[in-house]
Amino acid sequence: MIWLSWRLQRTETLVALVILALLTAWLVPTGLDMWNAYQHSGLGACIVHQAPRCDMDIGLFRARFGGISSLASWFNLIPGLIGVLLAAPLVSDLENGTYRLAWTQSITRRRWLLGKLGLAVVSALLAAGGLIALFSWWRTPEAQLDGRLDNGVFGTTGIVMLGYTLFALGFALALGAVWRRTAASLLVGFVAYVAARLMVEFKVRDHLVAAVHATWKGRPPASMDNANVLSFVATVHGHTVLNTGPFSGGNVKFQAPGLGHAIFHAVYQPESHFWPLQLTETALFAGVALLLIAFAAWRVLRTD
């Protein structure tokens, strides 16, 4: 059964490996560049010691690598791509009627399903693991500057990609179990993945862990460095003089002239919430993924 599942997933595994290889081919040279610039320009040391000439170094670094790192938000699509891809072997078995061949050999359909789903899930986790290792290394210098809570970055650091990949896999499997059409299930599964990611990013993530409310005069609290700010208001004598929308990243410097007497009020996710946020979001996606996979399994076992 393991050989058969593997043989039926060979093409998809190959495609996933090609995606990973292409990524590596691009990430390793650009990543080395960034690491070099970060370490040899003294930027790393300067950030650690909070030296005053940091601002210029940061500016230079941003000017050089800003283009690359804004490109990097596209990486958020890759877990979805690999996830739906790994659903293909099972769905195409349903589409082509070859599941009937397997189910009328000597093994029970339960074992058949366990073999196929097991391999798909393990492959998804391995692929996500590879992506995590690759991106985390690549992101490290930049994360020192901007933190890891920025929406473009959060999804490609930490462990949350495990949840994303499983979710895409589960969604495509559930669709395919009902629909029995491979190409359509994969496509719609991918679109659903993007929709779910956007929804969580803009509507859900900020509420996964209770945000910090802070009010101060003068210097902002240290925990606001690299924070993900949800709202930021400045008042002078009870009148609102500044009201920014959400923003994230960077060392917050709000010593704006004329706001010397202002009282600031901010709601934000400090960088210390990074791991709680990662764990909750991973659990959210992985949990929904497991429900979807369980539904797919139930549906497939009822097929005739």
Next chain:
Amino acid sequence: MTAALEASGLGRRYGSQWALRDCTLEIPRGSVTALVGPNGAGKTTLLRLAVGLTRPSAGSVRVLGLDPHDDAAEALPRVGFLAQEHPLYGGFTVDEMLRVGRQLNPGWDDAAARARIAELDLPLKKKVRSLSGGQRAQVALTLALAKRPELLLLDEPVASLDPLARREFMQSVLEAVAEREMTVVLSSHIVADLERVCDHLVILATGRTQLVGSIEDIVASHRLLTGPRDGSEDVTRVHDVVRETHAERQTTLLVRANGHVYDARWTVHELDLEEIVLAYLGQDAARRREAVAS
């Protein structure tokens, strides 16, 4: 010894539509049974129920004394099944298909499978997708046979094949039956294919069983009677009329005779299997037309 296949009140419903209804039959071990019926009569459904691919909505089915669904782990190794479309993994080579069979079946007879493939001149290294329909059917049959099943179920095995491939396929089935003790049930709507191979017959019509028995008994008991336009009551009271046609002066009856026909006014003709089957299927078609009209 339990029957190879036993159905009682068996039915399967999809939505509000019954694909098979009220099917009661018993197929003895060692027989080669033809399952005949028009398209949509429930032949495929019956075979799928028998191999546990689907579950009954009503009644029960047992193969070799086992429930094909609940006792799947025990029943599956002993039942071979060949679906109508001969599903195989298109991207696999013939060799890889044999590997699939070997890995999924503990009773797999690899030597016999390879000998069969060699004998049929099937290229081991070629992809299944690039084989002809006849060759694919043979690969699928090889898979079902090498499992060494006690009961082999073939669903319209030759429907998609050209006449030559059809003949070769049926020949293969015959040889397999001759080689080792095995019960075979094969469905078809082409009677000529079956007569050569089968010794039992099941006629399935509008989702119900209509006739079950050995072909010998069936041929022996059916007669075509021609006689006067009036006065067929004496005959119809004793014998079961399958088909009745009236001309201006005479009546023709196709009956399942319960004993001899003594009435001298009737001429008695013997029938071949095809005529009998067609009469039953015609009766079914007429009944369906009535059902639609009413």
